[in-house]
Amino acid sequence: MKKTTKLKSLLNSPQLEYLMEAHNGLSAKIVEEAGFRGIWASGLSISASMGVRDNNEVSWTQVVDILGFMSDATTIPILLDGDTGYGNFNNARRLVMKLEQIDIAGVCIEDKLFPKTNSFINGTAQPLAPIEEFCGKIKAMKDTQLDDDFVVVARVEAFIAGWGVEEALARAEAYRQAGADAVLIHSKDSDFAQIEDFMKVWKNRHPVVIVPTKYYSTPTSEFVKAGVNAIIWANQNLRASITAMQDISKQIHKDESLMQVENSIVNVDEVFRLQNAEELQIAEKKYLPSA
Ligand code: SPV
Numbered sequence: 006m007k008k009t010t011k012l013k014s015l016l017n018s019p020q021l022e023y024l025m026e027a028h029n030g031l032s033a034k035i036v037e038e039a040g041f042r043g044i045w046a047s048g049l050s051i052s053a054s055m056g057v058r059d060n061n062e063v064s065w066t067q068v069v070d071i072l073g074f075m076s077d078a079t080t081i082p083i084l085l086d087g088d089t090g091y092g093n094f095n096n097a098r099r100l101v102m103k104l105e106q107i108d109i110a111g112v113c114i115e116d117k118l119f120p121k122t123n124s125f126i127n128g129t130a131q132p133l134a135p136i137e138e139f140c141g142k143i144k145a146m147k148d149t150q151l152d153d154d155f156v157v158v159a160r161v162e163a164f165i166a167g168w169g170v171e172e173a174l175a176r177a178e179a180y181r182q183a184g185a186d187a188v189l190i191h192s193k194d195s196d197f198a199q200i201e202d203f204m205k206v207w208k209n210r211h212p213v214v215i216v217p218t219k220y221y222s223t224p225t226s227e228f229v230k231a232g233v234n235a236i237i238w239a240n241q242n243l244r245a246s247i248t249a250m251q252d253i254s255k256q257i258h259k260d261e262s263l264m265q266v267e268n269s270i271v272n273v274d275e276v277f278r279l280q281n282a283e284e285l286q287i288a289e290k291k292y293l294p295s296a
């Protein structure tokens with residue numbers, strides 16, 4: 006099955022589905038091996054892994070380069086966090102064209118302005134895109150895709166920007182009518198109440214995706230009860246790797262030795278396995294002249 010078809014059916018599946026964050030080829034492969042059926046290529050994680058801010062400091066072509074490695078390393082679909090589409094409708098439709106070329110299954114765009122700011126930084130100060138303009142962007146993206154199953158998710162930032170459920174619903178409905186395949190409702194609250202209110206009125210009219218980074222203590226059963234279709238675990242691989250790298254760097258710096266750390270980290274054979282080094286050894290036997 007095509008990656009696009011896999012993602013589309015995942016978003017329309019009758020059971021709750023999960024997308025796990027990755028930010029490079031290695032983390033994408035690890036997500037697939039863990040058993041996930043989809044990958045969230047997080048803007049926050051990709052930018053942080055490059056050592057810069059989540060403010061479109063990584064250019065969109067640099068994002069596409071990273072996605073190429075992620076796509077090559079995996080067989081499950083990747084949903085790109087495409088921020089605002091990196092400009093207006095024209096930039097967004099060019100993005101869709103490029104994403105299809107590298108087998109990315111879909112893209113999520115958010116109704117903010119370029120250059121964007123991460124939703125958890127000064128949320129209320131974040132201006133939203135005019136609804137009509139954002140709908141034009143969605144339409145342009147859907148008109149551009151060559152593969153019918155390529156997915157465009159429209160992310161509603163109304164709650165992030167301090168608006169209430171009415172604004173969130175008006176935007177979600179407009180984006181659904183503009184052709185979005187799903188809506189992502191984001192919230193920075195520490196509980197699920199805001200989105201629960203949204204879901205009560207929304208009544209399963211179109212797939213809904215959520216990102217419970219800030220309301221992490223809500224049990225997943227609550228999301229099922231509310232009728233959520235898919236959950237994005239948006240940044241936990243990045244954060245886990247930061248913890249691991251901080252700990253190991255401090256320990257080695259302090260000890261001036263590897264004695265204490267060797268058994269707490271994977272051996273290099275595991276690195277080679279993840280890189281599929283064995284395949285190259287077999288290919289070398291086949292293609293290189295024997296000595
Ligand atoms: C991301 O993972 O980059 C997201 C989710 O867009 S959030 O950081 O919560 O905005």
Ligand code: MG
Pocket residue numbers: 047048049086088
């Ligand atoms: Mg993001």
